[in-house]
Each structure stands twice: as C-alpha cells, then as structure tokens.
Amino acid sequence: MKIVFPVLSLRAPYDFARSIGFWQRSTGELCEQWADGVYRRVIALEGAPALLMLRSVGAVDSPAVAVELNGAPATPDELNLLEPIVRQLLGDDLDLHSFYAAVAGEPVFAGVTQQLYGVKAPRSPLWETLCWVIIGQQISLPFAYMLKQRLVERYGERFEAGGRALDQFPSPERLADAEASDLLAMQFSRNKASFITGLARQLVDGSFDLDSVSRLSTDAAISYLIGFRGIGRWTAEFTLMRALGRPDAFPANDAGVRQGVTALYGHKLAEPELRAFAGRWGGWSGIAAIYLLAWLREMKTKHHG
DNA sequence: TTCCAGGACGACA
DNA sequence: TGTCGTCATGGA
Numbered sequence: 621m622k623i624v625f626p627v628l629s630l631r632a633p634y635d636f637a638r639s640i641g642f643w644q645r646s647t648g649e650l651c652e653q654w655a656d657g658v659y660r661r662v663i664a665l666e667g668a669p670a671l672l673m674l675r676s677v678g679a680v681d682s683p684a685v686a687v688e689l690n691g692a693p694a695t696p697d698e699l700n701l702l703e704p705i706v707r708q709l710l711g712d713d714l715d716l717h718s719f720y721a722a723v724a725g726e727p728v729f730a731g732v733t734q735q736l737y738g739v740k741a742p743r744s745p746l747w748e749t750l751c752w753v754i755i756g757q758q759i760s761l762p763f764a765y766m767l768k769q770r771l772v773e774r775y776g777e778r779f780e781a782g783g784r785a786l787d788q789f790p791s792p793e794r795l796a797d798a799e800a801s802d803l804l805a806m807q808f809s810r811n812k813a814s815f816i817t818g819l820a821r822q823l824v825d826g827s828f829d830l831d832s833v834s835r836l837s838t839d840a841a842i843s844y845l846i847g848f849r850g851i852g853r854w855t856a857e858f859t860l861m862r863a864l865g866r867p868d869a870f871p872a873n874d875a876g877v878r879q880g881v882t883a884l885y886g887h888k889l890a891e892p893e894l895r896a897f898a899g900r901w902g903g904w905s906g907i908a909a910i911y912l913l914a915w916l917r918e919m920k921t922k923h924h925g
Numbered sequence: 926t927t928c929c930a931g932g933a934c935g936a937c938a
Numbered sequence: 939t940g941t942c943g944t945c946a947t948g949g950a
Contacts, residue, residue: 758932809946
C-alpha cells in the first residue's frame with residue numbers, strides 16, 4: 621500500500637529549495653537541517669518538542685510541501701496543528717508578486733528579483749534569532765557560526781525522532797543560568813556573554829517581553845528592543861527582518877546589505893545614506909535587503925564555486 | 926601590520 | 939543629539 625503524505629499548498633511563487641538553501645550556510649548548524657531536499661527543525665507543538673520535516677512536492681508556481689512529524693506522515697489532526705506553524709516558518713504570508721510589482725520600475729533591482737524568482741527567507745524563532753544576531757555583531761559569519769554551535773552544544777536540548785537528532789536552541793531559562801565565564805571560554809566577548817545572559821534573565825523575570833514584539837508595528841518594535849542592553853538598531857532591524865519577516869525592517873548598517881548595494885549599484889554608502897537609498901523600495905525595503913543578501917551570496921558562490 | 930567582519934556601549938562635548 | 943574610543947576574534 622502506498623503511503624500518502626499530507627500536503628500543504630503554499631502561496632506562489634515559492635522556490636522551496638533555494639529559499640531554504642540560501643540561509644543554510646553552515647554545516648555546523650544544529651537547530652535545523654537541510655539535506656537531500658528535506659528541511660528539518662525541532663518545533664514546539666502544544667508545548668512539547670517535535671521534529672518537523674518538510675519536503676517539496678510542488679513547483680515554483682504551484683508550490684506545496686509534504687509534512688512529516690517525528691518521522692511519520694502527519695495525521696490530519698496533526699496537520700491542522702502544524703499548518704500555521706509551517707506557514708509561519710516558510711513565510712507563506714509574504715506575497716512576492718506584490719513585492720516584484722512594487723520594485724519593477726527599477727531595472728537594476730528588477731533584474732535581481734527575476735534572478736531570484738520565488739525566493740523567501742525562512743523564519744526562525746524570535747529568541748533564537750535575537751541571540752544569533754547578537755552573536756553576529758561585528759564578527760565574520762564563519763566565526764559566528766562556530767560560536768552558535770558551541771552555545772547550542774553546551775546549553776541546547778537534543779531531541780531525537782525518526783532516526784534523527786536535532787537540537788532545540790537553548791531556552792531563556794537555560795541561558796539565564798549560564799555563567800558568563802562559560803561563554804567566555806567559548807570565545808564569546810565579555811559584552812556578548814553579558815548581553816545574552818542578561819536578556820535571558822530579563823525574559824525569565826518578565827521585564828523583557830519578546831512575545832509582545834510581534835504585536836507591535838515595526839517602528840514600535842525597534843524602539844522597544846533597543847531599550848535593552850545589547851540590542852542596537854541593527855540588531856533590532858535584522859531580527860525583525862529574519863524572525864518575523866517584517867517587510868519594512870531594513871538593517872541599513874548591515875555589512876552584507878552594504879556590500880550588495882556596492883556590488884549592484886557601485887555606491888559605497890554609509891548607514892544614513894543607505895537608509896535614504898532604501899526609500900526606493902518603499903515599504904518593501906526589508907524584503908529588498910533579503911534579496912540583496914541572497915543575490916550577493918549567489919554571486920560569491922558563482923565566483924568561488 | 927592593517928583593515929574589515931551581517932555592532933553596541935559608555936564617555937564626552 | 940552626534941562623535942569617539944573600546945571591546946574581542948579571525949581572516950584576507
């Protein structure tokens with residue numbers, strides 16, 4: 621008897637493989653896995669960890685994913701629970717056609733969107749993303765990947781299902797109990813160690829409310845976030861862009877975004893100028909930033925193999 | 926050696 | 939409200 625996998629149809633256009641692949645750049649990533657056309661991540665399902673597995677069964681203009689849970693096809697009841705999680709994870713609410721139409725008037729950038737047709741950035745949980753972005757402050761990506769890997773190995777929680785083992789990113793509770801000296805031994809700077817443990821402790825004692833952020837406008841969310849030690853404007857914007865897919869969160873001080881603009885337009889712009897330059901993308905500057913990063917990544921890959 | 930990496934903080938004027 | 943020095947590490 622043939623096994624029928626439950627399938628979720630997604631909003632077109634969506635290039636599943638490129639969208640996932642672009643952002644899976646580290647082989648040392650422990651919280652999610654992209655291999656052989658399958659995306660895996662541990663999620664919280666009704667308060668308990670579960671291993672979600674997604675595989676494309678559609679095409680860019682008729683996208684759909686097969687859904688498995690803990691190594692078995694999801695039941696209809698499970699699929700009902702998983703649907704909003706999967707749509708959130710893949711950024712299914714983003715209407716790429718509207719984005720493309722909004723930037724179609726500019727030939728240079730329209731070329732980028734044609735080249736990256738169907739690409740979206742998958743989203744990751746807010747706390748994990750915030751920590752990741754703080755880790756990435758001012759250091760190279762390979763070094764940042766290594767730091768995250770060490771943090772997850774030490775404080776994350778392993779979950780095994782269906783013959784696979786993945787880690788859950790350390791909860792605020794776990795990191796609130798972490799000693800700064802342990803993070804220093806992992807080559808975190810003194811600042812980053814105190815930023816992450818400090819934010820974790822404020823989450824635990826309730827003085828920092830991450831859940832409320834998703835209900836705020838992008839500007840209000842940025843204002844709220846930068847009130848906490850360790851979160852500057854870049855960190856707030858990048859986190860909102862990657863975790864919540866906010867289309868108007870533009871990290872103007874991002875080295876990658878800056879590189880992309882320089883490579884694409886020939887302008888070397890500082891933060892204020894780059895922020896003004898992004899005005900051409902209107903309320904879509906956050907998605908434009910994603911495309912600049914993805915385009916830059918693809919260009920570098922072509923040159924280096 | 927210098928400069929740059931997907932910056933933020935604190936001091937200072 | 940802006941600028942400047944400092945923090946840390948690794949690679950080009």
